[in-house]
Amino acid sequence: MTVIEVGSPKEERVVTETPIVRFEQVSKRYRLRYAVRDLTFSLPSGRIIGMIGANGSGKSTTLKLMAGLANPTSGRVWVYGQEVTRRISRVVSYLSDQDALYPFYTADELISFYAAVFPDFDVAKAREMLDFMQLLPRQRAGELSKGNLGRLKMVLALSRNAPLILMDEPLSGLDPLVRQSILKGLVSFVDLGRQTIVMSTHEVAEIEPLLDTAMLMADGRVVDVRDIDDLRSQDGLTLVDWMASKLAAPQNRR
Amino acid sequence: MGDDFHPAQPIYLQLVDRICREIVRGDRKPGDRLPSVRDMAVQAGVNPNTVQRVYTELERMQVVLTRRGQGTFVTEDAERLRALREDLMHERIEAFVRDMAEMGFTGDEIVRGVQAFVEGGTRE
Numbered sequence: 211m212t213v214i215e216v217g218s219p220k221e222e223r224v225v226t227e228t229p230i231v232r233f234e235q236v237s238k239r240y241r242l243r244y245a246v247r248d249l250t251f252s253l254p255s256g257r258i259i260g261m262i263g264a265n266g267s268g269k270s271t272t273l274k275l276m277a278g279l280a281n282p283t284s285g286r287v288w289v290y291g292q293e294v295t296r297r298i299s300r301v302v303s304y305l306s307d308q309d310a311l312y313p314f315y316t317a318d319e320l321i322s323f324y325a326a327v328f329p330d331f332d333v334a335k336a337r338e339m340l341d342f343m344q345l346l347p348r349q350r351a352g353e354l355s356k357g358n359l360g361r362l363k364m365v366l367a368l369s370r371n372a373p374l375i376l377m378d379e380p381l382s383g384l385d386p387l388v389r390q391s392i393l394k395g396l397v398s399f400v401d402l403g404r405q406t407i408v409m410s411t412h413e414v415a416e417i418e419p420l421l422d423t424a425m426l427m428a429d430g431r432v433v434d435v436r437d438i439d440d441l442r443s444q445d446g447l448t449l450v451d452w453m454a455s456k457l458a459a460p461q462n463r464r
Numbered sequence: 465m466g467d468d469f470h471p472a473q474p475i476y477l478q479l480v481d482r483i484c485r486e487i488v489r490g491d492r493k494p495g496d497r498l499p500s501v502r503d504m505a506v507q508a509g510v511n512p513n514t515v516q517r518v519y520t521e522l523e524r525m526q527v528v529l530t531r532r533g534q535g536t537f538v539t540e541d542a543e544r545l546r547a548l549r550e551d552l553m554h555e556r557i558e559a560f561v562r563d564m565a566e567m568g569f570t571g572d573e574i575v576r577g578v579q580a581f582v583e584g585g586t587r588e
Contacts, residue, residue: 258511397505402512419475419510439474446472 228291230255230374230406231276236285238271245271246430249285253425253435255373256402260417261410262453263427269410270307272427273376276408277304290373303328305367307378309359313352317345317362321369328370336369339399343391357388364392368399375400377409381416389413393420418449426456433457475510476517483522487538488549494540498528 229252236249246268253259261269274280275287278298287294290301325331343361367375381389411417426433433456441447469475486492505512519536522528526544530536564574
């Protein structure tokens with residue numbers, strides 16, 4: 211596993227040798243309906259990777275397959291060189307799109323709880339982020355506004371020193387100022403020397419400057435995985451343009 | 465956080481360009497320390513990898529230099545800074561002249577037009 215330290219200028223983007231995530235012909239069926247079908251792709255480490263696509267295109271299922279929260283109906287998934295089982299959660303931090311926090315716990319208690327469950331949880335970093343996000347340690351999760359709940363979830367997900375951090379729609383339903391503060395927290399606290407982030411989002415234009423790589427999904431399949439710089443320099447496209455052009459082309463639809 | 469970037473050019477190149485302009489304009493002086501990679505990423509609203517790329521490119525251009533453990537600094541090489549200033553000027557002139565030529569203006573017309581504009585601040 212090649213690890214690059216952000217801050218060492220010589221080793222520019224020496225990040226790609228071992229993929230952090232690898233899917234081989236993965237399908238997932240819920241009863242009769244395929245959520246994703248025949249996914250084969252890999253994702254480079256040390257990057258911020260955006261997963262984009264319409265509702266129902268398979269983003270959440272793909273993230274759950276990476277997190278070990280769903281088992282493939284067929285095919286195989288590797289994360290960090292290990293085949294994914296439920297135990298992959300030791301190296302994968304997962305932020306759910308559901309309100310998955312115990313409402314009667316305070317922020318401080320949640321930090322202690324996470325520290326007890328995950329050995330890689332960095333309590334000092336969590337406290338620092340809490341402060342950065344202007345959250346009060348004594349406030350209960352159930353009493354938080356939607357925006358502050360979004361901030362708290364980001365704190366908990368990013369405070370693990372896990373090699374892979376997955377975020378399912380961390381910006382969804384939040385107002386622009388909250389989205390900005392969450393993204394600012396992400397840039398301020400992520401350690402891309404050791405971590406890779408994969409996040410699904412619909413805020414495509416807003417997220418573009420933060421991404422190294424984008425993965426586009428449609429109808430349960432991966433349409434393409436591209437580096438943002440290449441999209442701009444080779445194709446002259448912004449992420450939104452690229453998404454529109456890819457999804458309009460009939461050969462990419464089933 | 466979150467600057468605007470135009471499409472069709474990689475964000476890191478736009479940041480390289482922006483920092484070069486700041487240096488030429490004197491907003492960043494010779495020997496000035498640039499913000500850390502992370503601080504610059506937060507300020508510009510971009511990914512830290514992008515800023516790392518920007519600093520590597522500026523270093524390759526010998527516009528900045530990185531001292532291990534201390535940070536990244538604007539070069540104090542006056543010759544290099546003078547050349548950078550010239551480069552930026554030529555870049556803009558080239559784009560302008562190409563644009564004018566495309567519309568059918570001759571070299572003479574362009575020069576006269578520019579001269580009149582610079583002297584008078586208005587049209588001929």
